[in-house]
Amino acid sequence: MVRKMHPTLLPPILFRLVALLAIVPFVNTDTSHILRRSLYPSRLRHLRFQQRDVIPDLLEGWTAVGCYTDNVAARTLTFVGYTDTKNMTVDNCVNFCNTQNFVYAGVEYGQECYCGNVISNGGTTALDSDCSFPCNGNANETCGAGGRLNLYWSGAVPPAAPVIAPNNGLWISLGCYNDSPATRTLTVPTAVLGGASNNSVQSCTDTYFSSGYPLAGVEYSRECYCGTAIANDGAPTPPGDCPMVCSGNSSEFCGGPNRLNVYNYTGTDLPPITAPPVEGGGGGSPVFPVLSDLQVGWSYNACWVDNAHGRVFQTEFPDNQMLTVQGCAALCSSKNFSLAGLEYSVQCFCGDNLVQGSVKVPDNECDMGCSGNATEACGGRDRLSVYTSTGSVTTFPIPTVQTIDLPGNWHYSRCLAEPGAIRIFP
Incomplete structure (x- = not known):
């Protein structure tokens, strides 16, 4: 017969272990969703012991591939899905990527979802222990880490990867070029036949051929520009700088943020130059903010500036080709956010405040109609139409490094770049 030993008779080391195990179950694990990025590494040393290994209930056919490396400058999954600062789970991300017809889904940093059809930019397997951040929507699931993502696969063979179209008839690719909203590389904007959702190399070059311009460029998936010469110090950049597929043809690239795929007409039969069609969003019928039926x-x-120093909302949802003000506000309300922001006709953002020093601008700078209702203002280029459920908007300035009033003998040293595969502080 085995006798039970009273705790007070246990050896001191075992007694401490028993006491520690008695305390652990009472540790609150429901705080992961409010951890700031700068606090994650130190807090995760504790959270790792609190997490349970839960196998997510995935869509049929989807399986876990493992932990993979990632890089902010060169993503392993190149389609940026969305960020959800409150409710990210593996299942939510997989469902989103599946509805967008991608075969890979990846969760990262506890709150980020990425999709793709190809493992790109040298992404490779990492130790499972490297993926250590709990999902903020389910702390029992793992959602990657900094520079690490948990990868999932649908089991389907991916379609052919998009390419830079080498030509469209006599229009020949000059490659990827830099651009800027303030000083355009190709100075004449236009609207392609069928609108921004039908943008492609062919629709853009066809539009400018009829207007007599020898240079055409596609940008940010949905934009089309032309000119008679490369202007404002426009210059070639690496092909990888133009990673966005065309809104009207997913098999080819249409530039990127402030990047153009430029094409030159090499024939001799261009007609005389005439004014191209008016660009959508800013040159068409006037649009207005919604003041009722919300x-x-x-x-x-008000209309607010976005992206001058980074995104001013913390949560972005996938582009919506049928976006309305009412729909975005309803989505943000359902997620318990107090602010909704609409930008560039198709983008919906949610949050509880505006960060990065955003400022108000006149309402007429939010001049792009919503993709789902062209009479409603849905922001503009780097402009947000903002709606509130509290009657006010709280803003925060551009973050700065705290260098004074630090505790004890601590002082600020410097900012260090962390390699993608090796931690400075393990």
Whole structure:
């Protein structure tokens, strides 16, 4: 017969272990969703012991591939899905990527979802222990880490990867070029036949051939520009700088943020130069903010600057080709956010405040109609139509490094770049 030993008779080391195990179950694990990025590494040393290994209930056919490396400058999955600062789970990300017809889904940093059809930019397997961040929507699931993502696969053979179209008839590719909203490389914007959702190399070059321009460029998936010469110090950049597929043809690239795929007409039969069609969003019918028929308690606030120093909302949802003000406000309300922001006709953002020092601008700078209702203002280029459920908007300045009033003998040293595969502080 085995006798039970009273705790007070245990050896001191075992007694401490028993006491520690008695305390652990009472540790609150429901705080992962509010961890700031700068606090993640140190807090995760504790959270790792609190997590349970839960196998997510995935869509039929989807399986876990493992932990993979990632890089902010060169993503392993090149389609940026969305960020959800409150409700990210593996299942939510996999479902989103599946509806977008991607075969890979990846969760990263506890709150980020990425999709793709190819493992790109040298992404490779990492130790499973490297993927250590809990998903903020389910702390029992793992959602990658900094520079690490948990990868999932649908089991389907991916389609052919998009390419830079080498030509469209006599229009020959000159490659990827830099661009800027303030000083355009190709100075004449236009609207392609069928609108921004039909943009492709062919639709853009066809439009400018009829207007007599020898240079055409596609940008940011949905934009089309032309000119008679490369202007404003426009210059070639690496092909990887133009990673966005065309809104009207997913098999080819149409530039990227502030990047153009440029084409030159090499024939001799261009007609005389005439004005091209008016560019959509800013040159067409006037648009207005919505002042009625909103969610109960919601109201229009103002037009705000976005992306001058980074995104001013913390949560972005996938582009919506049928976006309306009412739909975006309803989505943000359902996620318990107090602010909704609409940008570039198809983008919906949610949050509880505006960061990165955003400022108000006149309402007429939010001049792009919503993709789902062309009479409603849905922001503009780097402009947000903002709606609130509280009647006000709280803003925060551009973050700065704290160098004074530090505790004890601590002082600020410097900012260090961390290699993609090796931690400075393990």
